[in-house]
Structures are given as structure tokens and as C-alpha cells.
Amino acid sequence: xxxxxxxxxxxFGGQYAHLIARRVRQLGVYADIMxxxxxxxxxxxxxxxxxxxxxxxxxxxxxxxxxxxxxxxGIPVLGICYGLQxxxxxxxxxxxxxGVKEYGRAKLKVESGKRxxxxxxxxxxxxxxxxxxxxxxxxEGFERIGTSADCQNxxxxxxxxxxxxxxxxxxxVHSEYGQQLLxxxxxxxxxxxWSIDSYADHISASIQQEVGERKVFILVSGGxxxxxxxxxxxKVLGTKRVQGLYVDTGLMRKDESKxxxxxxxxxxxxxxxxxxxxxxxxxxxxxxxxxxEKRNIIGKTFLDVQRRVSSEMGxxxxxxxMLGQGTIYPDTIETxxxxxADKIKTHHNRIEEIQKMMDAGFVIEPLRELYKDxxxxxxxxxxxxxxxxxRHPFPGPGLGVRILCAEQESRMTNDELQMPSAYAVLPIKSxxxxxxxRSYRHAVALFxxxxxxxxxxxxxxxxxxxxxxxxxxxxxxxxxxEPIAFVFTPxxxxxxxxxxxxxxxxxxxxxxxxxxxxxxxxxxxxxxxPFGMSEGGQSVVLRPVESLEAMTANAAExxxxxxxTMTDRILxxxxxxxxxxxxxxxxPGTIEWE
Numbered sequence: 001x002x003x004x005x006x007x008x009x010x011x012f013g014g015q016y017a018h019l020i021a022r023r024v025r026q027l028g029v030y031a032d033i034m035x036x037x038x039x040x041x042x043x044x045x046x047x048x049x050x051x052x053x054x055x056x057x058x059x060x061x062x063x064x065x066x067x068x069x070x071x072x073x074g075i076p077v078l079g080i081c082y083g084l085q086x087x088x089x090x091x092x093x094x095x096x097x098x099g100v101k102e103y104g105r106a107k108l109k110v111e112s113g114k115r116x117x118x119x120x121x122x123x124x125x126x127x128x129x130x131x132x133x134x135x136x137x138x139x140e141g142f143e144r145i146g147t148s149a150d151c152q153n154x155x156x157x158x159x160x161x162x163x164x165x166x167x168x169x170x171x172x173v174h175s176e177y178g179q180q181l182l183x184x185x186x187x188x189x190x191x192x193x194w195s196i197d198s199y200a201d202h203i204s205a206s207i208q209q210e211v212g213e214r215k216v217f218i219l220v221s222g223g224x225x226x227x228x229x230x231x232x233x234x235k236v237l238g239t240k241r242v243q244g245l246y247v248d249t250g251l252m253r254k255d256e257s258k259x260x261x262x263x264x265x266x267x268x269x270x271x272x273x274x275x276x277x278x279x280x281x282x283x284x285x286x287x288x289x290x291x292x293e294k295r296n297i298i299g300k301t302f303l304d305v306q307r308r309v310s311s312e313m314g315x316x317x318x319x320x321x322m323l324g325q326g327t328i329y330p331d332t333i334e335t336x337x338x339x340x341a342d343k344i345k346t347h348h349n350r351i352e353e354i355q356k357m358m359d360a361g362f363v364i365e366p367l368r369e370l371y372k373d374x375x376x377x378x379x380x381x382x383x384x385x386x387x388x389x390x391r392h393p394f395p396g397p398g399l400g401v402r403i404l405c406a407e408q409e410s411r412m413t414n415d416e417l418q419m420p421s422a423y424a425v426l427p428i429k430s431x432x433x434x435x436x437x438r439s440y441r442h443a444v445a446l447f448x449x450x451x452x453x454x455x456x457x458x459x460x461x462x463x464x465x466x467x468x469x470x471x472x473x474x475x476x477x478x479x480x481x482e483p484i485a486f487v488f489t490p491x492x493x494x495x496x497x498x499x500x501x502x503x504x505x506x507x508x509x510x511x512x513x514x515x516x517x518x519x520x521x522x523x524x525x526x527x528x529x530p531f532g533m534s535e536g537g538q539s540v541v542l543r544p545v546e547s548l549e550a551m552t553a554n555a556a557e558x559x560x561x562x563x564x565t566m567t568d569r570i571l572x573x574x575x576x577x578x579x580x581x582x583x584x585x586x587x588p589g590t591i592e593w594e
Contacts, residue, residue, distance in 0.1 A: 014053030048189035051083025218324030226326030250278025251398035432472030532577030
């Protein structure tokens with residue numbers, strides 16, 4: 001359905017395209033998303049256009065391009081990141097590779113002058129950058145109205161035509177006055193007011209239409225997403241038309257299955273089956289090192305278990321059943337599902353077999369357009385207890401994506417990376433997101449006498465990935481004061497490694513609750529790495545983050561006593577040699593390491 005006098009976001013493949021639309025909706029104006037190359041005739045009647053970011057260079061022959069005729073519609077246009085660069089190029093300016101890549105926080109300085117688009121913005125504020133290219137020659141009619149330390153043309157304006165462009169991302173919460181800037185832009189557009197009174201009512205109608213007379217078999221992990229999806233489907237369709245399946249993969253947290261069974265029983269939910277399949281998952285993962293292959297195997301094994309249980313219970317597609325999943329929007333965008341998005345990683349619920357089922361109309365994902373905070377709002381509206389709604393997010397593949405596997409080390413020297421000898425480069429790589437694209441690069445560990453990050457280490461966590469193309473994560477060693485000669489041991493997922501990580505994870509969660517920090521920390525992955533100080537030794541990474549929607553995240557600071565206690569208790573586990581805290585924000589690091 002087309003909404004006249006609304007805002008349209010043209011998607012150039014940026015990780016935050018849907019987040020832009022959400023921010024606009026929060027301002028009480030309807031916003032939807034269309035492909036970057038949407039013909040101008042389909043955009044007439046809109047009140048304004050926002051050009052999203054994207055992972056490519058505007059000079060790449062394969063890069064997404066918009067219809068330049070949009071600049072003749074006579075309506076306001078705002079370009080963000082890649083959107084700025086495409087706008088500059090399309091209107092006759094030039095874009096070049098930046099001298100310094102900017103990922104993460106930067107200081108924006110707004111130049112003096114009374115303009116509606118900068119109303120309420122201070123002279124200096126923190127913004128969120130994620131780019132490698134930048135505008136060099138401005139198009140005719142444009143002026144620079146904002147700069148950062150590493151980007152001369154960070155904020156541009158052509159007030160006569162109501163064209164504006166920013167190199168940073170105002171849509172993410174880490175840009176302090178980003179929502180004010182979007183509010184200013186929307187205020188320049190001739191929009192109509194819009195709102196949704198109830199998520200549940202809105203999504204319920206969609207479920208009824210999509211399912212029709214069929215029934216839904218849904219995989220439940222116990223996390224907030226699948227829990228809300230399961231309860232929502234029960235409410236909309238009735239328990240006789242929904243069957244839940246919880247699979248214990250052997251990669252769950254300590255006592256996870258018992259807690260899930262009790263929680264759902266307390267909710268009065270009786271249409272949930274628990275299947276114990278640890279042996280099957282571990283057998284299929286034996287000898288598997290590649291993170292993408294591992295995710296695909298976990299996803300395929302989930303389907304195999306689902307098919308077996310479906311057969312046992314007589315729930316086949318031929319009998320009018322379809323598969324339900326608690327997929328949320330960040331899962332779809334990181335898998336590169338939108339037309340121009342770069343694949344960051346394949347989520348277990350986006351493997352090829354499930355994509356084929358989706359294409360055939362056999363999969364329903366009632367939360368696929370929502371972010372984590374919206375899912376929680378919906379969960380509260382459905383009456384789900386706070387303890388479940390605010391449970392830390394836990395990936396569908398469980399500890400499977402937190403046990404890093406490698407057959408051989410990937411080592412680079414400090415000299416090769418031009419790193420000081422006081423740093424230690426880890427002998428493995430992890431997934432990150434830089435410039436809206438996927439990165440698979442090294443992490444570097446920092447050390448000090450306190451074994452606790454000071455302002456110096458936090459600053460380095462931003463500057464090092466910006467300056468080094470081979471680094472996407474920065475860690476603080478909380479177990480040692482000086483660099484370590486790491487000893488790498490080839491390792492895949494085994495019951496022994498899973499049990500070791502399970503115990504470390506349980507320690508972290510116990511200490512979080514004891515310190516009253518559980519609800520302040522949005523998510524706390526605990527990661528196992530295949531190296532230590534001797535053969536067979538392992539290391540643990542603590543990854544506390546603060547976020548709202550998972551598209552961006554701040555690495556969270558922990559009180560020194562809490563971090564020290566966690567480290568000491570984890571080091572007491574047999575087989576753990578080193579402990580680190582990941583100080584990397586997202587971007588350039590993803591929340592999970594794989």
C-alpha cells in the first residue's frame with residue numbers, strides 16, 4: 001500500500017536502512033523502504049526521500065545507483081553515508097577514498113549559521129561513522145556545514161533545493177543528536193501524521209492473512225524472539241493450530257532446558273515439545289572449522305530434527321502445516337537478504353533449505369520486520385513475564401557460534417601490522433562489519449598493570465580498527481599484565497569444549513545478577529578461543545554490550561571489581577589460560593564473534 005505524503009527510504013544496501021524508517025516512524029510520520037533504483041514515477045506524491053548507506057564505493061561498476069530524476073521532484077532529499085556519496089556524484093561532485101577510514105565514534109563540528117536542518121544541534125557532538133570514501137568536490141549549490149577530524153565534508157547542504165547529506169549515521173543511537181537531525185529534516189517535508197496503536201493488532205492481521213487455514217510448527221529457542229513469536233501465534237491462531245518444538249542441541253547454557261520447560265509451564269503453554277538431540281548435533285559438527293559451514297550445519301540439523309519430530313507427530317507440509325520462526329530484522333539484513341546489502345554472516349534460520357521453503361510459501365516469520373526493543377514491547381503487550389521478555393538475547397545456534405573453531409592458526413606479526421610490541425595479535429580471525437560490509441580480520445589484545453581498561457584502551461578500541469585494515473577488534477587482557485606468546489591448538493566443537501564454555505558463561509551470568517547489572521547489560525556473549533599459554537589451553541573473551549536494536553552496539557564498561565571476580569573465577573576452570581574483555585563497538589565488530 002502506498003502512503004502519500006510519507007517518507008521513502010531508498011535502500012542502497014546499508015545495514016541501517018530499516019532503522020532509518022523506524023526512526024522516522026517514531027517521529028509520527030509513515031516511512032517505508034524501496035530499492036535504490038526505484039523509478040522516479042513510483043516516488044511521486046512522497047513528502048521526502050532519504051538515501052541510505054551502503055557497503056560499496058560509488059565508483060564500483062556494480063554499486064547500486066538511484067534514479068537521478070529524484071532530484072527534480074521538488075521535495076527534500078537527505079543522503080546518509082553512501083547516500084551522501086551517491087548524491088554528490090549524481091549532482092556533479094566527486095568522491096574519493098578517504099585518507100583515514102572512520103568506524104565508530106567521531107566528533108562532528110557544525111559550522112555557524114541559522115539553518116532549519118541544524119536547529120537544536122550543538123556546535124560539537126558525537127556521531128557514528130562507518131565509511132572509507134568521502135566527498136571531495138561538492139556539487140554546485142552545496143556548502144559544507146559540518147566536519148569531523150578525519151572527514152572534511154561530513155555535513156552538506158543545498159538549502160535552496162532542500163538537499164542535505166551527512167557522512168555519519170544519524171539513525172543510530174550513538175549519534176547524540178541524530179534523532180533531532182532527522183526530526184529537522186522530516187519537518188522540512190510536507191507529511192501527514194501516522195501512528196500504530198498496537199503492534200499486536202497490526203501483526204495479528206498479517207498473520208491471519210499469511211497462514212490462512214493452515215497450521216504452524218515453530219522452533220522455540222527460549223530466547224525473547226522465538227518466545228514472543230510462539231506466544232503471538234498461539235494467541236492469534238489458537239493452540240490447536242500451533243505446535244512448538246524446543247531442541248536441546250548440547251550447545252545450550254547451563255540448566256537452560258530445565259529453565260525453559262519451567263518458564264513455559266508457568267505461562268500455561270502445553271503445546272511445546274522438548275527434544276534432546278545433543279549427540280546428533282555434535283556428530284554433524286565433528287571436524288568442522290569454517291564458521292559459515294558450522295552455521296549451515298546447525299541450521300540443517302535443526303531442520304532434520306524438526307522433520308523427524310514432524311513425522312512422529314504427523315505434522316507435514318502436505319497436511320497443511322508450515323514452519324514458524326522467530327527471525328527479527330537484524331538477522332535478515334546481516335544475511336544480505338535485502339537487494340543491495342552485504343552478507344555479514346548467514347544466520348541458522350537463513351540457510352538455503354529454509355530460503356527454498358520461504359520461496360514456496362511454507363515459512364512464517366511474524367517478527368521479521370521488528371527490532372529487539374520492538375519485540376520486547378510486543379512481548380509485554382502479550383503479557384509475557386518480564387524475566388522472559390528481558391532475558392539476554394541468545395543466538396539460535398547457541399554456544400555453537402561462541403566456540404571458535406580453527407584447524408590452523410592465522411598469525412600476523414606486530415611488524416606486519418605496524419603494531420607496538422606492547423600489543424598481542426590473536427592467532428585467529430573473527431567476523432566484523434565495516435563500511436556496511438563484512439570483514440573477517442584479526443583482533444589485537446592490549447595490556448596494562450591494572451588488567452582493566454582505562455580511557456587510553458577505550459580510545460584505542462576505536463582508533464586501531466580505523467587505522468589498520470587488518471584489525472576489526474580490540475581486546476583488553478584481564479588476566480595478564482604483559483603480552484603472551486599464544487600457543488594455538490586446532491579445535492572444533494566437542495562436548496568438552498562446550499562444557500568448558502558453559503561453565504564460564506554460568507559464572508558470568510551469576511556475577512552479573514549478584515552485582516545487579518543483568519538488566520543494564522543488554523547482551524553478554526562469552527566466547528571460547530582455541531589458544532592459550534600451552535598445548536590444549538583455551539582463552540575466554542567477555543563481550544558485554546549495550547544496545548537497543550542490535551544493529552549497532554556499545555561495548556559496555558564493567559565495574560573493576562566485577563570484572564576482576566569474573567576473571568579470577570573463569571581462570572580457576574581447568575583448561576582456561578587467559579581472559580579478555582572485547583572493547584570493540586559495533587561497527588567495526590559484530591556483537592557475536594561469528
